Amino acid sequence: MKTVTRGGHLFRKIIVTGGAGFIGCNFVRHMLGAHPELEIVNLDKLTYAGSLDNLQDVLEHPRHRFVQGDIGDGATVRRLLPGVDAIVNFAAESHVDRSIEHPSAFVETNVLGTQVLLEAAKEGGVKRFLQISTDEVYGSLGSEGYFTEATPLAPNSPYSASKASADLMVRAYHETYGLPTLITRCSNNYGPYQNPEKLIPHFITRALRGEPLPVYGDGENVRDWLHVEDHCRAVDAVLYAGRVGEVYNVGGDNEWRNIDITRLILEILDKPESLITYVQDRLGHDRRYAIDAAKIRAELGWSPKHSFEEGLRATVAWYRAL
Numbered sequence: 001m002k003t004v005t006r007g008g009h010l011f012r013k014i015i016v017t018g019g020a021g022f023i024g025c026n027f028v029r030h031m032l033g034a035h036p037e038l039e040i041v042n043l044d045k046l047t048y049a050g051s052l053d054n055l056q057d058v059l060e061h062p063r064h065r066f067v068q069g070d071i072g073d074g075a076t077v078r079r080l081l082p083g084v085d086a087i088v089n090f091a092a093e094s095h096v097d098r099s100i101e102h103p104s105a106f107v108e109t110n111v112l113g114t115q116v117l118l119e120a121a122k123e124g125g126v127k128r129f130l131q132i133s134t135d136e137v138y139g140s141l142g143s144e145g146y147f148t149e150a151t152p153l154a155p156n157s158p159y160s161a162s163k164a165s166a167d168l169m170v171r172a173y174h175e176t177y178g179l180p181t182l183i184t185r186c187s188n189n190y191g192p193y194q195n196p197e198k199l200i201p202h203f204i205t206r207a208l209r210g211e212p213l214p215v216y217g218d219g220e221n222v223r224d225w226l227h228v229e230d231h232c233r234a235v236d237a238v239l240y241a242g243r244v245g246e247v248y249n250v251g252g253d254n255e256w257r258n259i260d261i262t263r264l265i266l267e268i269l270d271k272p273e274s275l276i277t278y279v280q281d282r283l284g285h286d287r288r289y290a291i292d293a294a295k296i297r298a299e300l301g302w303s304p305k306h307s308f309e310e311g312l313r314a315t316v317a318w319y320r321a322l
Helices: 022-034 074-080 096-101 103-124 158-177 199-208 228-241 258-268 294-300 308-320
Strands: 004-006 009-011 013-017 039-044 064-068 086-089 128-134 181-186 188-190 213-216 222-227 247-250 255-257 276-279
Touching: 013 022, 022 039, 022 228, 039 074, 074 103, 086 103, 086 228, 096 103, 096 158, 103 128, 103 158, 128 158, 128 228, 158 181, 181 228, 188 199, 188 228, 188 308, 199 213, 199 258, 199 308, 213 258, 222 228, 222 258, 222 308, 228 247, 228 294, 247 294, 255 258, 258 276, 258 308
Parallel strands: 013 039, 013 086, 039 064, 086 128, 128 181, 181 247, 188 222, 213 276
Antiparallel strands: 004 009, 222 255
């Protein structure tokens, strides 16, 4: 089999964890298309956030092997490791509201599961371990400024605290054991295959049914939005050409207030703004996130291709066609 090369790194086979979830399934598709000689082992527990329906078009692909399993099951992970050059860890509990109700599940998967993966990667001698994290580990911004890779970690929810803990464990395995790790921290993703509990698909699907759109608080919370395909391209670039031990922020330079996104969805669907309903704010709701992605742009030549309005219209059309 030929070897995929970029930046001097050789990858024949990789494990993608959480590859039946929203970002993971899009990444699997991207990698199968971008790297014709690469074999992908897709490990996913198939919880509420992951579904084989997300993979129907690639399940029988000759270079894609799906394995149902838990990243916290060391025996399963070790069984899959022979011949694997890299691990890309998307597997995570990721919904803030769920973390407020059941924080222990987030510690179990996001922290302990990541540590099991790291230990197996160390024992198996993988060439790269890429941890997919989130800008939420940085906490909340005021009305100005941006998160950089040097911003101190200050998570405010059980979800973001569990992801920050996992990031620190990844760092520790690099510093202590010399494991070749990398971390990406992305802004809010949107696009096809996202679980309907997330803001954009939640509001799209409710608006399509003519149901109220519950906006937290005053709707002034600001997020930086990134199309999932742009995120996948960034992860690809970091996997092959990122500097070991480094963190790369991935953002869309695309800040929107929640209320403005809500109105844009209603406009695209030709639905009335009377569907907007303000509800009690989420506990510990961070006011603003904004990413400075200058490092990945300068070092790896990555930049987003999707404009937000074009990407959102395509996303609305995808959910409408379901």
